[in-house]
Amino acid sequence: MATMTARTVPADRAAGAPRSTRTARTLLYGTLILGLLATLAPFAWMFLGSVKPTGEIVAHPSTWLPDSPTLVNFDRLLSKQNFGLYFFNSSLVAMACVMGNLLFCSMAGYALAKIEFAGKRVLFSLVLTMLIIPGVTTFVPLFVLVSNMGLSNSYLGLILPFLVTPLGVFLMRQFVHDIPDSLVEAARLDGAGEVRTFLSVILPLCRPALATLAILTFLAQWNNFLWPLVVAQTEEHYTLPVALALFSVGANGTNYGLLLAGAVTVVTPIILLFLVLQKHFIQGIANTGIK
Amino acid sequence: MFRPQAVRTLVVGLAAALLLTGCGRTDSKQGQGSAGAPIDSSPATGDIAVWAMGTEGELLPKLAARFEKANPDARVKVTAVPWQDYGKKVETAIASGDTPDATLVGSADLATFATTGGLEQVPPKLVDDSAFYPGAVQSSAFEGARYGVPWYVETRCLFYRKDMARAAGMSPPKTWDDYRPFLKALQKEGAKWGLSLPTGAAQSWQSVLPFMWQAGARLMNENKSEFTFDTPEALTGLRFYQSFFASKTVSPNGPVSLGEIEPEFVAGSTAALISGPWEQGLLKSAGGASFVDDKVGIAPLPAGPASNASYVGSGQWAVFQNAENREGAWKFIRWMARPDSQTAWYELSGDLPAVQSAWNAGKIATDPALAVFRSQLKTAQPGPTAARWKQVTAVFDAEIEKVAKGVSSPEEALHRIQAKASTIGTGDQR
Numbered sequence: 001m002a003t004m005t006a007r008t009v010p011a012d013r014a015a016g017a018p019r020s021t022r023t024a025r026t027l028l029y030g031t032l033i034l035g036l037l038a039t040l041a042p043f044a045w046m047f048l049g050s051v052k053p054t055g056e057i058v059a060h061p062s063t064w065l066p067d068s069p070t071l072v073n074f075d076r077l078l079s080k081q082n083f084g085l086y087f088f089n090s091s092l093v094a095m096a097c098v099m100g101n102l103l104f105c106s107m108a109g110y111a112l113a114k115i116e117f118a119g120k121r122v123l124f125s126l127v128l129t130m131l132i133i134p135g136v137t138t139f140v141p142l143f144v145l146v147s148n149m150g151l152s153n154s155y156l157g158l159i160l161p162f163l164v165t166p167l168g169v170f171l172m173r174q175f176v177h178d179i180p181d182s183l184v185e186a187a188r189l190d191g192a193g194e195v196r197t198f199l200s201v202i203l204p205l206c207r208p209a210l211a212t213l214a215i216l217t218f219l220a221q222w223n224n225f226l227w228p229l230v231v232a233q234t235e236e237h238y239t240l241p242v243a244l245a246l247f248s249v250g251a252n253g254t255n256y257g258l259l260l261a262g263a264v265t266v267v268t269p270i271i272l273l274f275l276v277l278q279k280h281f282i283q284g285i286a287n288t289g290i291k
Numbered sequence: 292m293f294r295p296q297a298v299r300t301l302v303v304g305l306a307a308a309l310l311l312t313g314c315g316r317t318d319s320k321q322g323q324g325s326a327g328a329p330i331d332s333s334p335a336t337g338d339i340a341v342w343a344m345g346t347e348g349e350l351l352p353k354l355a356a357r358f359e360k361a362n363p364d365a366r367v368k369v370t371a372v373p374w375q376d377y378g379k380k381v382e383t384a385i386a387s388g389d390t391p392d393a394t395l396v397g398s399a400d401l402a403t404f405a406t407t408g409g410l411e412q413v414p415p416k417l418v419d420d421s422a423f424y425p426g427a428v429q430s431s432a433f434e435g436a437r438y439g440v441p442w443y444v445e446t447r448c449l450f451y452r453k454d455m456a457r458a459a460g461m462s463p464p465k466t467w468d469d470y471r472p473f474l475k476a477l478q479k480e481g482a483k484w485g486l487s488l489p490t491g492a493a494q495s496w497q498s499v500l501p502f503m504w505q506a507g508a509r510l511m512n513e514n515k516s517e518f519t520f521d522t523p524e525a526l527t528g529l530r531f532y533q534s535f536f537a538s539k540t541v542s543p544n545g546p547v548s549l550g551e552i553e554p555e556f557v558a559g560s561t562a563a564l565i566s567g568p569w570e571q572g573l574l575k576s577a578g579g580a581s582f583v584d585d586k587v588g589i590a591p592l593p594a595g596p597a598s599n600a601s602y603v604g605s606g607q608w609a610v611f612q613n614a615e616n617r618e619g620a621w622k623f624i625r626w627m628a629r630p631d632s633q634t635a636w637y638e639l640s641g642d643l644p645a646v647q648s649a650w651n652a653g654k655i656a657t658d659p660a661l662a663v664f665r666s667q668l669k670t671a672q673p674g675p676t677a678a679r680w681k682q683v684t685a686v687f688d689a690e691i692e693k694v695a696k697g698v699s700s701p702e703e704a705l706h707r708i709q710a711k712a713s714t715i716g717t718g719d720q721r
Contacts, residue, residue, distance in 0.1 A: 054576040058554045140386050147389040226376060230383045233391070234370050245373035250345050251397065252569045253549050
């Protein structure tokens with residue numbers, strides 16, 4: 001998708017005559033504004049809904065603004081036992097996976113892109129193959145593996161399987177691949193070893209790709225539900241999505257107030273993270289698109 | 292970005308992935324859990340690890356504390372598990388052998404779990420079957436053995452707008468003959484739809500099977516080796532279901548998600564619905580306590596030619612084959628099935644007791660709404676307890692949708708359900 005937009009925008013600009021440019025631009029902005037509204041509306045609904053009493057959330061016809069704003073949903077959510085612990089667990093797991101991915105995926109990506117060794121092509125093919133295999137097929141075997149290692153119901157069991165991902169390796173490999181070989185050669189001529197070349201030359205150049213990888217990994221882990229649900233055998237290892245499902249989704253009905261308050265709590269850190277990394281993130285998309 | 296080699300790799304990978312997915316086991320080893328030794332009557336000892344879902348999981352420690360008082364050497368460790376995707380968790384645990392001692396199971400999932408061979412049979416003489424509601428015991432039996440002990444039950448009754456019925460001068464219908472006139476009268480009082488029925492969303496079968504039962508249909512043969520949907524009784528039931536749509540009494544676009552129908556019921560655009568005991572809580576949060584008191588009536592389902600049977604769901608306790616403390620787990624389960632523990636649990640959670648005698652004392656004996664559920668429970672039935680029933684429900688729900696939308700006749704639908712159900716089979720391994 002990123003590739004397409006990056007290519008089509010200059011093409012439009014070149015083809016458009018002055019008069020039709022304005023119409024095109026109006027159309028473009030109109031579409032963008034519509035898209036923006038469509039993207040923001042669910043978020044607005046979530047934030048507004050989290051301060052409504054349940055009766056008002058399900059009311060028919062529905063309203064946007066709360067008639068009688070209340071913090072009762074947040075109050076009930078935060079008064080649940082261990083809520084702080086679940087937040088800590090989620091952060092710990094997500095951060096550890098981000099760190100692991102940044103380090104290992106970039107290392108593997110560097111090796112696959114810049115170092116010549118036997119079996120490199122086969123290895124890279126394997127990475128591509130793994131991209132295609134759907135997670136559900138490996139879910140149960142993965143759990144059996146983790147459980148046989150004695151890691152079920154531990155932080156390690158939550159983190160270890162996601163420390164490196166094929167998508168991350170692929171992303172980093174493609175990015176490092178486009179860094180000019182001359183830079184690597186220059187570093188070698190100056191006497192830098194592989195480690196030094198990797199740490200001082202390659203990594204700093206990869207910042208946009210690393211930011212992209214960081215946010216993708218964080219998002220995937222922060223939202224992960226099924227794996228923590230299955231691996232955590234006691235509540236002290238639950239992450240936020242699991243705890244949230246426990247509190248708000250019943251067998252025969254959903255407590256929407258609690259669910260929305262929980263969603264706000266879960267999504268706010270992601271929005272903050274995105275705002276912080278926004279500059280790098282967008283640059284990352286642009287760079288992958290130019291290739 | 293991709294060179295030909297990469298494309299080739301992708302193709303090979305895709306093929307490999309397809310191959311792997313195709314290798315899923317459908318007919319590989321299915322088993323039955325073994326029947327363990329009987330359980331003695333000495334106090335329980337040791338740690339007992341149990342899973343309980345949702346609110347039940349959050350509240351169970353309070354009940355377990357009373358058990359620990361009576362069994363000082365035992366400690367119950369409760370893990371509260373979300374209802375969402377809990378089946379995946381149980382199945383994965385069974386596959387890896389990494390299980391707790393016991394778990395709460397929704398009755399509709401019990402057969403699915405039991406086919407994996409991961410659940411132990413209920414030890415002989417652990418509990419007195421006749422103490423429970425018959426429908427709840429029925430749903431714990433699978434291929435000639437019992438895998439669960441009923442804990443709490445729920446069944447579906449008719450919720451209607453009392454105020455609209457009063458204005459129309461109608462009392463709730465007792466039989467199929469009164470059913471439509473009653474709903475039509477409510478529609479005259481301003482409701483767009485007289486009743487809400489599911490029209491193909493997941494679990495629609497739970498609301499449609501009762502029509503067949505009410506007409507006298509039995510959906511499995513005597514020894515439970517085959518499904519029997521192509522009977523005149525089942526057809527009568529399904530025709531009755533269809534007649535609601537033909538007469539524009541029920542919307543052909545029924546509710547798809549939980550919580551969708553309550554606002555319409557509160558607004559009065561839908562005048563009746565069929566739901567379980569939890570509905571009172573949902574209506575209270577959607578319309579307020581005074582709405583429930585003044586405008587909501589609850590009545591038993593109207594009777595068809597054979598009965599007024601409804602669907603019974605239940606929470607059941609099952610012990611894993613790999614339990615480390617099976618003795619302690621079964622003792623805890625036996626204790627929870629005692630009438631006094633059942634009453635205590637009702638007071639803690641509001642879940643309706645599965646043991647009939649637990650209904651004889653306290654608030655539960657006098658509450659008029661609960662009296663309706665109590666009478667409904669006497670005849671309520673579970674869905675067919677077969678290993679592959681879950682697969683059949685997908686077919687059933689899809690065909691029901693065609694009937695509700697008028698695309699297919701009841702005859703055609705039953706014919707197709709029967710054909711596909713025969714192909715799928717019950718999964719009986721005996």
